[in-house]
Amino acid sequence: MTSTVPTILLIGTADTKSAELLFMRECIEAGGGRAVVMDVGVLDGAPFVPEITHVEVAAAAGKTVAEVAASGDENTAMTLMAHGAAKLAARWQAEGRIDGMLALGGTMGTDLALDVAQALPLGVPKVLVSTIAYSHLLPPERIPPDLIMVLWAGGLYGLNSLCRSALSQAAGAVLGACRQVRAPAFGRPLVGMTSLGSSALTYMKTLKPALESRGYEVAVFHTTGMGGRAFEALAAEGRFCAVMDFSLQELANQLGGSCVNAGPDRLLGAGRAGTPQIVAPGAIDMLDYPAWQPMPAGLEGRPAHMHNRLLASALSAPDFRRGVAAEIARRLARAEGATCVLMPLLGIEGWDRPGEPLHDPEGLAAFTDGLRGSIGSATRLIELDAHINDDAFCDAALRVFDAWVADGTVPAGRPA
Incomplete structure (x- = not known):
C-alpha cells in the first residue's frame, strides 16, 4: 500500500476528449490523488496543456506529430501514438513517477490503451473506460490479465450524467487500487x-x-x-x-x-x-x-x-x-x-x-x-x-x- 499521494497516468485524446479528461482529473484530485495527463491525440487545439503532450508521445515513437498525421490514415497514426505512449508509460513507471494508469476511449482509444497497459508490469493498477469494454472485438491476447474495464455508457460524445457516473467510478477504482495494492515482495524464491x-x-x-x-x-x-x-x-x-x-x-x-x-x-x-x-x-x-x-x-x-x-x-x-x-x-x-x-x-x-x-x-x-x-x-x-x-x-x-x-x-x- 502507498502512503503517498497516488499519481495516475491519465490517457486520452485531448483534442476530442478534453471535457472528459478534465472531469476525470477533477475526480482524481478530489479523491486525494494527482493526475498526469498524457495527450495521445494527433490534432492540435487542446483547450488545456497536458503534462505529457502529443508532441512528446510522437517523439517517443521516433516521429513528429506532422509525420504521424501524414502516416496514412487514423489506424496508422494511432498505432504510432500507441507505440510512443507505451514507451513513455513504461519509462515513467520504472522511474517511479506514476502509480497506476487510467485511460478512456472508443475503439481508437481502447486500441491504444491496450498497448499501454501491456507495457506496464503485472500488479500496476490499470483501468480502462471504454465504449467496447468486454466486447467480442477485443482479442483475448491483447487484454492484460490484471486490467480493469468499465463500460463508458453514453460516452460517445460529450459529458452527461451516465458517463460522469462511469468516469468517476473508474477514477475511484484506480485510486483505490493504487492505495491498497501490495506489490509482490519476491522475498522467497x-x-x-x-x-x-x-x-x-x-x-x-x-x-x-x-x-x-x-x-x-x-x-x-x-x-x-x-x-x-x-x-x-x-x-x-x-x-x-x-x-x-x-x-x-x-x-x-x-x-x-x-x-x-x-x-x-x-x-x-x-x-x-x-x-x-x-x-x-x-x-x-x-x-x-x-x-x-x-x-x-x-x-x-x-x-x-x-x-x-x-x-x-x-x-x-x-x-x-x-x-x-x-x-x-x-x-x-x-x-x-x-x-x-x-x-x-x-x-x-x-x-x-x-x-x-x-x-x-x-x-x-x-x-x-x-x-x-x-x-x-x-x-x-x-x-x-x-x-x-x-x-x-x-x-x-x-x-x-x-x-x-x-x-x-x-x-x-x-x-x-
Whole structure:
C-alpha cells in the first residue's frame, strides 16, 4: 500500500476528449490523488496543456506529430501514438513517477490503451473506460490479465450524467487500487505452478505445502486462458526460480482453435528466461469451449463434460493429441534452462480414469507415443505408472525439484 499521494497516468485524446479528461482529473484530485495527463491525440487545439503532450508521445515513437498525421490514415497514426505512449508509460513507471494508469476511449482509444497497459508490469493498477469494454472485438491476447474495464455508457460524445457516473467510478477504482495494492515482495524464491480447479487436477494440494516447507513461495495459476497469460508474462520476466507447468490444455486449446487459450507464447516464457521447468501434460486431452454455445464443428459426437454454465470440454481425437505432443516437444527444445517432462501413464486429469466420462486409453497412448518420438535429447522424460492426481506423481515432481536444488539448478529456499 502507498502512503503517498497516488499519481495516475491519465490517457486520452485531448483534442476530442478534453471535457472528459478534465472531469476525470477533477475526480482524481478530489479523491486525494494527482493526475498526469498524457495527450495521445494527433490534432492540435487542446483547450488545456497536458503534462505529457502529443508532441512528446510522437517523439517517443521516433516521429513528429506532422509525420504521424501524414502516416496514412487514423489506424496508422494511432498505432504510432500507441507505440510512443507505451514507451513513455513504461519509462515513467520504472522511474517511479506514476502509480497506476487510467485511460478512456472508443475503439481508437481502447486500441491504444491496450498497448499501454501491456507495457506496464503485472500488479500496476490499470483501468480502462471504454465504449467496447468486454466486447467480442477485443482479442483475448491483447487484454492484460490484471486490467480493469468499465463500460463508458453514453460516452460517445460529450459529458452527461451516465458517463460522469462511469468516469468517476473508474477514477475511484484506480485510486483505490493504487492505495491498497501490495506489490509482490519476491522475498522467497517463487515457484510458478499451473493447474485447473480441483475437480480436474489436485496435485497443488500436496505440492504447495511441500514446497513452502522447503522455503519457497508458490503461485498457482488457473489455466483457463487469462491465468496462462499471467503465468507466461511473469515467466518471461524471469520472476520464477522454477516452474511446475502441469496443466497445458491452454496449448491444446490454441492448437485446436479454442478461444480458451493463453496466446501463442504458451510454454515458451520460462524457456526463454532460462528458468528450470518441470512439465506434465495435464488436461491436454480436453478441448474447451463456452458452455453457452454449441459444441464446435469437428467435435460433434465426442465425449464431453459440462463443467459449469460457462465452460465445457470435449475429448480430443488421438491423432490431434499426437500433434500436441510434437508441439510440446518443439517448444521445450527451444528452452535455455533445464527441462523435465513427467508423463503419467494412467491418466492426465480427473475425468480420465476408468469409469469417468473422458477416460480414453487409446488417446492417452497416442499422446505418449507422440511424446516419446518427438522429445529432444536435452529434455529428460520420466514415465510414471501413475495418474497425475496420484501421490506418486507429486513424489516424482519433488524428487526432480530436490535434485535440481542440490545441484544448484534451482536456488535454495529461504525461511519465511
